[in-house]
Amino acid sequence: MRMSKIKFGLIGSGWRAEFYIRIAKALPERFELTGVLIRSREKGEAFARKFGVNVVQSLDELMKGEPDFVVLSVKRGIVTDYLIDIFKKRIPVLCETPPGETVEALEELWEQANQYNARIQIAEQYFVQPLYAAWLKVIRDGKLGEVSNINLSSLHGYHGVSIIRKFLDAGYENCMIYGKRFSFEVTETYGREGMDLDGKIFSCTRDRLTLEFDHGKVAFFDFSDPAQYHSFIRTRQLTVQGVRGEIDDLTVRYLTSDNVPVTQELNRIDLGKYNNQEWSHNGIMLGEEFVYRNPFANARLNDDEIAVSTCLDRMGEYLATGTDFYSLKEALQDTYISLMMDTALKNPNQEVRTSTRIWAK
Known part of the structure; x- marks a missing residue:
């Protein structure tokens, strides 16, 4: 059974992170945003005034709100370090950004997720x-x-x-x-x-x-x-x-x-x-x-907001039942193929072949 109301914390303050704030305000009976983590105090205070949300400066502070999980919505280059820290703290996470910029980073993340038995899904919304x-x-x-x-x-x-x-x-x-x-x-x-x-x-x-x-x-x-x-x-x-x-x-x-x-x-x-x-x-x-x-x-949401809301809802189901909706394994495979596509574009009209990675074995 999915939890009746989903409580989540948010890490990030960019354009995509704002989706989660709008969704929580549009569907208060379904979702509750417990807090937003922004490291910079000055930036966080301005963000809190603009959006009317509780802003904190650390992950420990964010967890005081007792969210069911955190949404990680930060720049691609820093997402891996954030995820590993979250894994170590045994916090369930819905990761908004593809989890790495190199094949080696993807493989390291897979190993870390297994080591800490991470509870993670990826907010691939399309x-x-x-x-x-x-x-x-x-x-x-x-x-x-x-x-x-x-x-x-x-x-x-x-x-x-x-x-x-x-x-x-x-x-x-x-x-x-x-x-x-x-x-x-x-x-x-x-x-x-x-x-x-x-x-x-x-x-x-x-x-x-x-x-x-x-x-x-x-x-x-x-x-x-x-x-x-x-x-x-x-x-x-x-x-x-x-x-x-x-x-x-x-x-x-x-x-x-x-x-x-x-x-x-x-x-x-x-x-x-x-x-x-x-x-x-x-x-x-x-x-x-x-x-x-x-x-x-009945909610006034655009198509992308509907999709992100669906990811939040299915994250709740994942925590209640263990059923994946878009697993780390799937995300790693999609990101890996995307990286190989980039390689192909750098080598016009030359064949680039993928190989079976550790998460697919």
């Missing part, structure tokens, strides 16, 4: 975002038959790898990676602060990579950084092909049991549009069937 969760449901319902390939143009690095491995059911298969980085000009349209109408043009990289897995499945990875996350003129694209159908972004084509071809559109159901007085995301339908229902249906 597979529980509404649209990605709907796509995954279509695949797992078998509408496409055995899936053979995916073209993903929406997510960078380890986020993209996570979706690729889940949608292809690739497990810990090794793969051959090759590709190239390009650069193109694009006009700025918006960023984290909102719309940008200045018409500024900047150079944007575009990474094109092929991942050939040992079991024969193939992923085509395509990402433009930073335009694809923040642009009105660069958007996401996804194609997943199986022996009996395909997903083509919001269109799903498949065969019935009688081999009759069917074409349907994913239909997003939102409240609060066109004179409706509420505002919230309700779910996504394919024909008459819901392929995704928002577990926080």
Whole structure:
């Protein structure tokens, strides 16, 4: 049974850490933020005034609030040291950031986690975002038959790898990676602060990579950084092909049991549009069937906040039942493949092969 109300402490003060504050305030009946750890007293005092939260300067102080677990949301370069300290103190942790910058760091973290029997999950949110969760449901319902390939143009690095491995059911298969980085000009349209109408043009990289897995499945990875996350003129694209159908972004084509071809559109159901007085995301339908229902249906959360809320909720279930939702092992594999993709980009069109690491043996 999941605990009735989840209490968590937060380590970090960046853009992503703010998600957890908004979620706790939007869903007070589900989540309670007990405190925020910011080492700098001056920065912490300003943060406390801005967000109306309790700020402390040490991990021991943070634990006085008796959280069920801590959320670690700090820069990638310092996350490993933080995690090992948390492991040693036997504190359950939901880690927001990929846990290392080198293969050696990933392996060291795996060994430390095992040594201290760490209770850890990673807040990889995209597979529980509404649209990605709907796509995954279509695949797992078998509408496409055995899936053979995916073209993903929406997510960078380890986020993209996570979706690729889940949608292809690739497990810990090794793969051959090759590709190239390009650069193109694009006009700025918006960023984290909102719309940008200045018409500024900047150079944007575009990474094109092929991942050939040992079991024969193939992923085509395509990402433009930073335009694809923040642009009105660069958007996401996804194609997943199986022996009996395909997903083509919001269109799903498949065969019935009688081999009759069917074409349907994913239909997003939102409240609060066109004179409706509420505002919230309700779910996504394919024909008459819901392929995704928002577990926080009445809360005013965007898609990424819904996904992060889901990670918090599943962390509670993990502590209550021991059931992983996105384990350290999964995160290490996704981060490792992402690092190998970086290696391939540094060696254009040369094949780079992954190998089985200690967490996958």
